[in-house]
Amino acid sequence: GAGVSQTPSNKVTEKGKYVELRCDPISGHTALYWYRQSLGQGPEFLIYFQGTGAADDSGLPNDRFFAVRPEGSVSTLKIQRTERGDSAVYLCASSPARTGANVLTFGAGSRLTVL
Amino acid sequence: AQSVTQPDIHITVSEGASLELRCNYSYGATPYLFWYVQSPGQGLQLLLKYFSGDTLVQGIKGFEAEFKRSQSSFNLRKPSVHWSDAAEYFCSGGYQKVTFGTGTKLQVIP
Numbered sequence: 095g096a097g098v099s100q101t102p103s104n105k106v107t108e109k110g111k112y113v114e115l116r117c118d119p120i121s122g123h124t125a126l127y128w129y130r131q132s133l134g135q136g137p138e139f140l141i142y143f144q145g146t147g148a149a150d151d152s153g154l155p156n157d158r159f160f161a162v163r164p165e166g167s168v169s170t171l172k173i174q175r176t177e178r179g180d181s182a183v184y185l186c187a188s189s190p191a192r193t194g195a196n197v198l199t200f201g202a203g204s205r206l207t208v209l
Numbered sequence: 210a211q212s213v214t215q216p217d218i219h220i221t222v223s224e225g226a227s228l229e230l231r232c233n234y235s236y237g238a239t240p241y242l243f244w245y246v247q248s249p250g251q252g253l254q255l256l257l258k259y260f261s262g263d264t265l266v267q268g269i270k271g272f273e274a275e276f277k278r279s280q281s282s283f284n285l286r287k288p289s290v291h292w293s294d295a296a297e298y299f300c301s302g303g304y305q306k307v308t309f310g311t312g313t314k315l316q317v318i319p
Contacts, residue, residue, distance in 0.1 A: 125305075200254075201252065
């Protein structure tokens with residue numbers, strides 16, 4: 095596609111529920127990143143993929159968070175047993191780079207609100 | 210830890226005045242460095258990037274940044290600020306894994 099697409103744009107859920115956030119990167123981009131941005135903060139790194147594999151998942155806060163990219167294109171961020179503290183905007187970005195410098199193109203984000 | 214730091218949370222400048230936003234990095238070797246801008250309700254937009262070579266890089270919207278190895282800095286500058294520049298600015302850096310600073314919110318007063 096022309097840009098990075100994220101769905102849903104807004105998600106309201108109740109504490110304890112399961113949530114999936116989807117990212118459709120720019121066609122041909124091999125690298126895909128997930129970030130979390132809380133109000134007034136900078137984007138916090140969660141995970142990045144090169145192709146289908148998670149090259150670095152050191153930013154995932156705990157085992158309730160999981161992300162997949164089974165075919166090396168679309169990625170899904172999965173959050174189990176959501177907590178109020180998970181409320182944030184979840185940003186996805188993609189990059190054509192296979193190695194080295196990564197200029198990221200960001201999506202508009204998915205705003206998650208946990209009640 | 211490898212990171213970038215933005216020491217100024219909030220900066221106010223008058224329209225037409227010059228601007229400098231600070232960014233310091235902490236990496237073992239020279240990382241790739243970037244500045245992004247985020248306007249309210251908008252996504253992150255790349256202003257400029259530094260990979261290697263000329264230490265003064267030009268970006269969009271009249272912004273430039275200078276890489277200074279001796280000071281571990283990559284400060285963003287603009288000679289004359291416009292009201293439309295009011296936004297939040299993020300410095301970022303890394304190699305494969307790209308991390309962001311906490312941001313500097315720019316307010317422009319008439």
